[in-house]
Amino acid sequence: MALPKPEELVPKSYQPPPTDWMDIPVKFRRGTYLYGARAKNLEAVGLPNPREWSPEDEDWKLPANWQEIILEGLRERLGRFRSLQIFMDCCVRCGACADKCHFFIGTGDPKNMPVLRAELLRSVYRREFTTAGKLMGKLFGARELTVDVLKEWYYYFFQCTECRRCSVFCPFGIDMAEITMIGRELLNLVGCNIDWIAAPVANCYRTGNHVGIEPHAFKDMVDFCVDEIENITGIRIEPSYNRKGAEILFIAPSGDVFADPGIYTLMGYMMLFHEIGLDYTFSTYASEGGNFGLFTSHEMMKRLNAKMYAEAKRLGVKWILGGECGHMWRVINQYMDTMNGPADFLEEPVSPLTGTRFTNASSTKMVHIVEFTADLIRNNKIKLDPGRNDHLKVTFHDSCNPARAMGLLEEPRYIIKNTCRHFYEMPENTIREQTFCCGSGAGLNSDEYMEMRLRGGLPRANAVKYVHDKYGVNMLACICAIDRVVFPALMDYWVPGVGVTGVHELLGNALVMRGESLRETDLRGEPLPVNDGEAKEDA
C-alpha cells in the first residue's frame, strides 16, 4: 500500500466542496454538539415530546407531524413578531456580518457566518411562505424542511451565543440573536432542546435557581461567605433572607453563589452592602438572576422571570438591585417590563446613600449593581485602597449583554479604575459594542461542548493574549456570571497565567471597611502584595 501524501491527509470535505452549502449534512461528533434534553427536564415544565434521545441517533423520535408543527409555529411567529418577518425579507446578502461571528472566526465553518445561519431558517421560510420560493425552489434559495435540515438547525442554532456582535455591523440591524431565538423556539416545539438549557430551566422552575438548590442550602452557601469574610476582615456580616419590609431585594446570578470564582464576587457585594448599611434582603426563592428561559422560548423566559416581581411584591420591597450577570440583564432591560410589568407596586429606584434616582430603571424598577456602585464611588460614599489590588494587571471583557443590550460600558470601567491601579484595555475592535463573546453564552457553557467553546472563545482569548504579552495582564475582569464560569477554562487553554474576576471582587479587596482588621490576604486567601498600613490607620 502506498502511504498517503501529506496533502492527501487533509480531508476532502475541507477542500473546495463540490456541493452547495445546503447539501452538506451535519455530522455530530463528540465535543462539538450538545446533549439532547432529557425527558424528565422537558416534563418538568410541560415541554412537548419528552423522550430519551441523542443527536447522534439516526432517529430523533420526532412526532409524526413534526413538519406541520414547526411550519405552523413559524407561521404564528411571523405574525406575532414583526421583526422576524422583516429579518426574513430584508437581508441583501451584503456580507458585512459574515466574518464578525466568533464561531465563524474560530471554527472556519462557513455555516457559522451569521448570514448563512439566518439562511438556515430563511431557506425554509422562502419555500413555505413566498411565491418565488414555492415556484423556483433552490434557485431562489428555498428548500424543504427535512430531518437533515432540522438537524442542521439544532447544530447551528445551538452554536450561536445570541451575542449580537454581527448585528452591530449589519446595515439593516438584522438581529441574528432573535433569529436564533426563534429557531430554538421552533426546535422546542418538537422536543429538540439541549439538556444544558432544559435542566437549568426545570431546576429554576422548581427551586428558583439553575442549580436546583433549595432554600436551606442557598442560605448555607451565603453563610459560608459570611465566615470567609470574617476570616479575612474580622467583620461579621449579617445578611437577611426573605425579610419582609426590607428596602431592597437583591438578586444575584446563582453562579456567584455556588461556583468558583463567582463566589468572591458575592463576597464583594456583601461587604459593600454591609459597609454602606444597605437595608436589603436575599430571597431564597428568587435565588437566581439568570434566566435560561431566554434560550428556550419567550413563554419560558416570562414564566421564569415572573418570580422576581412576585418575590418583590411578597416581601414588600421598594425596588430590586441585581448582581453582575449577562443575559439576566438582557431579559430585565428588554423584556421584563413588557412581559411581567408594569411593576406599579414598586418605586422608582433611588440610592439611599446618594439620593441618585435611577430614572433609566423607572419602569423596570431594577438597577444593575455596577451603576449603583459607580454612583457610590462618584459621590465619595466609600473608601477604597486600590493598592490592595496592586498585584493585579487587569483588563476588562465587556460581556455581550450588558454591553450591547444595555450600553453598560463606562460604569464597570469606572469601578475598576477606582479599585485597581493597573488597568489595560484590549484592542478597540474587540471591546465595548464590538466586544467578542466568551463563546459559551446563551446556554452553551456545558462541559461536553468544551472543544467548540474553545473555538468560539478564540477571538476573545486572542485579544486577552495580546494585553497579556504586551502589558503582563494577569486578570480578566467581567460582569457576567457565565463569563466567570467559562473564562477560566478558556484562559487555561489559550492564555495561561490569566485569572478571572468579577468587578465586585476587585471592589471587595479594595474596600476599606470600618473596624476591619489588618488584611493579610485578598478574598481568595492569597497574601496581599503590600502591607495595608494606611487603611488600618484610617480604620
Place this chain on the structure above:
Amino acid sequence: MQAIVTAHKKVIIDKWYQAVLVSYPPETVRFLRGEGDQFANPVGTTIYRSLQGLVEEILGDSKGDKEKITTCLDAIIRIRAIQDFTPSAALAFILQLKPVVRGELAAAIQEKDLSLAELDRRIDDLALMAFDIYMQCREQLYAIRVKEIKARTSRLLQRANLSLQPDCFSDSETDRRQEPAQLTPRPLTQPGIAGT
C-alpha cells in the same frame, strides 16, 4: 544555499500558507487570506506569523532556536488541535513544507546540485515535536473540562465535605442516560447538604 533560500523565503512562506489554507473551506480561505487585522482574523494571522517564524528558524544557517520553534508550532497546533481536523489533517501542514521548498527551489537545486537532506531532517524533527504539542493540547482539553466541572459546584461540595469521584466525569452518553453527571445537583449535593 543560504543566499538562495533567503531570496525565496517570502515565496516559500506564502506558498506554504496557501497549502495550509487548503484545509479550510473556500469561503473561509477568502477571509483567512484577506483579513489582515490580527484581532479580526486571529486564525489566519497567527498561522501566517508562525509559519514565517518557522521558516526563519529552520531554513536559516543555524540549527534554529528550539524555544522559538516550539512557540510557533504551539500557536498553530493549539488552534488546529481543537478545530474539526483528524490528528493527521491537523499536522499535515508540517510535511507540506517539503514539496513547497522543492517546487520553489527546483531550478536552483538542479543548477547548483544542492542537497536538501539537512532541511528534510529538520522538517522531520518538526513533525515529531508537533506530535507532542498536539497531544498536550488534547490532553489539556480534557483536563480543563474536568477542572471546570469541579469549579462549577466546588463551594457546594466543599461545604458538603464531598469530592467528585472520577466516574462522575464519564463522557459516555449511555452512562449519562443512566446516571446524569452534569448539571444535576441532586445526586451530587443533596445528601451532603442535608448532612451539614
